[in-house]
Amino acid sequence: MEAISCLISRRSVREYTREPLSQQEILDYMEEKYGMAVNRKSVGRNLTRLRDAGLPVFCREVPRMMNGKKVPLSLDWYWDHVLAREDLKALIDLLYFSHLPPQQVKQLAEKLKRIQIRSFDDGKTLVRNLPSAGKAADFDPVIALLTTAGEGKRKISFYYDHYEADGKRHHGRLPSGEDRLFSVSPLLIIASDDRYALLAEKDEGGIEVYFLDLMSDVKLLEDPASDTLTQAQIQALKPSDYLYCAHEIFRGKPELCTFEADWHLMTDIVNDFGKTAHLSSGSQTKVTIEIMIQPEAMKAWAMRHAPLVKILSPAYLVKEVREAAAELARLYGLP
Secondary structure: OHHHHHHHHHHHHHHOOOOOEOHHHHHHHHHHHHOOOOOHHHHHHHHHHHHHOOOOEEEEEEEEEEOOEEEEEEEEEEEOOOOOHHHHHHHHHHHHOOOOOHHHHHHHHHHHHHHHOOOOOOOOOOOOOOOOOOOOOOOHHHHHHHHHHHHHOEEEEEEEEEEOOOOOEEEOEOOOOOEOEEEEEEEEEEEEOOEEEEEEEEOOOOEEEEEHHHEEEEEEEEEEOOOOOOHHHHHOOOHHHOOOOOOOOOOOOOEEEEEEEEHHHHHHHHHHHHHHEEEEEEOOOEEEEEEEEOHHHHHHHHHHOOOOEEEEEOHHHHHHHHHHHHHHHHHOOOO
């Protein structure tokens, strides 16, 4: 009977709720759910045994005086059955460091906290995350296809796209003007900074990186994948040997900035700025973009892509970039 009572006590703590339970609440639940009438001492003894046996049963202990001695009183029992507090804090931190919409981050954080106990405090009432400028797409179907190809040692085909001066997406082309259809052997999928990238072996040899958001009409082929690399060599591949991610945060109030860029930068403009960038005009060689952005961020982006970018406004930012360019020229000994 004592063993059965112990098992029922354990099940009651797990099933009832994520809230901590008093011993009386456990007694009431055992009687209601299992029709067992057990005294409070038996429940307390069983809970202590479960805890001493290494099961994730916890409680809050407060001191009380009995016969002139301090004796711990065990209150608020709960089953920490999914995640340790450190694990939960790590997952919540990942949410806040993501680029998801703030409201979604808050909702997911609250759900995570309820996995353990409702009284869990992550200490982040003042924290707000910075969402991404672009809207996250659903890459699950493509990732599933690439995983099937990689595990099944099969090739895939796809078109690799870019953006042109008309602001629209186009397939890459062959010298003949026809759309270029790629055929590769998937190796790894790399996730970083809101983007997925495929590491794949080309049919002609060599490893190349393809961003999933620029791949279209991805299909699984019956052709066997290249066997140039062994599974051990594939697992030993380091993403940092093929990609570099530099996170930057800029301070300041956004202002309306206008810049002119070579049309070949349209793909970078779409990837970096998303829908915040407005194409005001375009030709066969140049595009003019308007965007609300922190001036320091605009300056850094223009300098990074020089000489393919020219800031047109505001005037003070044009002056700053001109001075920075002159300083660079002096630094490298140019006239």
